[in-house]
Amino acid sequence: MDTADRLELTTRHTQEAVTEDELEALLAEDDPSAYIGLAPTGEMHIGHLTTIRKLADLLKADIGVTVLVADLHAHLDDEKSPFDLLDARSAYYEETIRGMIEAAGEDPDDVSFVRGTEFQLNEEYTLEMYRMAAETTLARARRAGSEVVRESDSPNLGGLLYPLMQSLDVDALDADIAYGGVDQRGIYMLAREILPDHGGESPICLFAPLLSGLSGGKISASDDASKVNLNDSPDEVIAKISDAYCTMGDVEDNGVLEYLQYLVFPILDEHGEDFVVERPEEYGGNLVYEDYGSLEADFVSEELHPADLKPAVGIAISEIIDPIRKRLDDQPELLAAAYPEKYGDR
RNA sequence: CCGCCCUUAGCUCAGACUGGUAGAGCAGUCGACUGUAGAUCGACUUGUCCCCCGUUCAAAUCGGGGAGGGCGGACCA
DSSP states (O other): OOHHHHHHHHHTTOSEEETHHHHHHHHTSSOOEEEEEEOOOSOOBHHHHHHHHHHHHHHHTTOEEEEEEOHHHHHHTTTSSOGGGHHHHHHHHHHHHHHHHHHTTSOGGGEEEEEGGGTTTSHHHHHHHHHHHHHSOHHHHHHHHTTTSOOOSSOOTHHHHHHHHHHHHHHHTTOSEEEEEGGGHHHHHHHHHHGGGGTOOOOEEEEEOOOBOTTSSBOOTTOGGGSOBTTOOHHHHHHHHHTSOOOTTOOTTOHHHHHIIIIIHHHHHHHTOOEEEOOOGGGTOOEEESSHHHHHHHHHTTSSOHHHHHHHHHHHHHHHHHHHHHHHHHOHHHHHHHSHHHHSOO
C-alpha cells in the first residue's frame, strides 16, 4: 500500500489531524504506531463505536494499535469510577472494544491492550509526572482538561494530574500518533507542548468527530435519551431514534444524520450496499441512497422527510450494534460486575 | 487543632428566625399543534426534607449528638 492510500485510510471520517504533513511523513516510514486511551467510567455507547471503528482503518493502514484502558484516569477524574470497580470496568471496556473491532472486520488480537496501572506507577513515569506538576500552572492543566475532566466548584487535584499523565502515556506507550475524540484536543496539545521537555516527542494527533446527542446538544453520559447504548434492544434503538431531535432540512445538531454519515454509510459502503428509505406512496414511494452526500442533499431540500428517515435509521443502527449487543448479552457478568447498582443481582 | 457555612424532588435551590408532616425553576410523563423530533401552549407526576436522640398535642423548622461536603484561621521548631 502506498503512502497516499494509507493516509486516506487513516484520515477518512476523522475531524482533524495535527498535523497532516507530519502524518504523511510518518506514513512514509515503516512501523508507525498509534494509541487511544479510554477511561473506563460510564457505559460505552454508540459514540465510542464511531471512535473505535477507526482502529480497524489504522490496522488496515499497517499502523500498530494500542488501546490504553486508563483505569487510574477513570478514578482520578472526580472518582467517576470507584477505586474498587476499576478492574471490573476495565474488563468490560476491553471486551466491548474487542467486540467493536471485530464488528469492524479486524482481529482484536492484532491490537495490544494495556491498562494504566500496568505502567503508570513505575518510578520513571512517576518521577516525570512530578516534574511536570512542578512546571505546569493550574490554569494550564485546567484548560487542557476542560473538555474531558468533570467541572466542579471544588475541583479535585486528580483532574489536574489527569492531563499530565495522559501526556506521559503517549511517551510511555511509544506512540507516534495520539488518537481520540476531538474532546481530547486540549490534552494532546499540551502533550505536544511539554513532552519534548520530558524525554518524549510531540505526538501527531488524530481526532474523531463527536456525535451529537439525540436530544439536540452533546451526548450526555447521564441522559439515556441522548444516545444509543450498545446493549439497547432493537425496539429501544428504534424508539430513541424516533424521539430524536431532527429538524426537517436542518443539518445542524442533527444526530440522526451524523449516525448516517459516520456509521451507517461507512459500513454499508464496505458491504457494497445501498441505504433504503421506505416511504408511503402518498409521499412519493421508496428512496435509495448510495452515499451520504445524496441523502443529505435530499434532506436539506426537504425531499426526504425526517418521519420517513427515522425508522430506516433506527433499524440500521440496531443492526450495526447487534454483534456488540450479543457479546454483552452473552456475558451478563461483565456489566453486573462493572455496574452493580444497575445490573447486579439479575 | 479551632471556627463558620452547607446537606430538602433526577438537577439548581427556596422554605427554617415567627413549629401545624413541602414549594419554584429546570428535567420528566401525557395531551394539542406540526406527516418526526424540537419550539410553543395545556395538564400531570416526583420526596426516608443527611442520620440518631430529645422537647412538643405536633419537628424540614427548636435543642443535643453524629456523618458527609465546603470555606477560613491557627500551628509553622
